Amino acid sequence: MTGSNEGGDDASVTIGLLKRKMDEFAKARDWEKFHSPRNLLLAMVGEVGELSEIFQWKGEVPRGIPDWKEEEKTHLGEELSDVLLYLVRLSDVCGVDLGKAALRKLDLNALKYPLPKGKGGDADADAGGSNNGEAE
């Protein structure tokens, strides 16, 4: 693919950049009226369905998906991106700072699932702290 969006990597592509680009995309097409929270949620769920179809009937797939063809990996990247872009846009139109919310949620997760004994977490000082990552 060629165009103005080449060359990004995980470090340079921020949530803020994706948010701005989705906003420009919608404004340029006068599509803001369609980008309501409910429409965006449904669009995102639709894309999650398309993402699921890629894995449907394949059985368990090893990490790194070594046996997939290049075009299958490209398709996977497209569907993952659709989900991400709608999620970023949904957060934006709901006035949620997604980066901030995600960092806060990571902190909450770490409190809920303390490190097991011997891994350097507070659980080392707390004999009953480890649950091996199982939800309670």
Ligand SMILES: Nc1ccn([C@H]2C[C@H](O)[C@@H](COP(=O)(O)OP(=O)(O)OP(=O)(O)O)O2)c(=O)n1
């Ligand atoms: N009203 C819309 C329609 C599309 N998009 C953007 C966000 C998604 O990244 C992508 C989704 O486009 P399509 O609905 O055409 O879905 P696909 O790209 O998955 O195409 P298809 O469903 O034909 O596989 O385009 C958007 O922001 N707002």
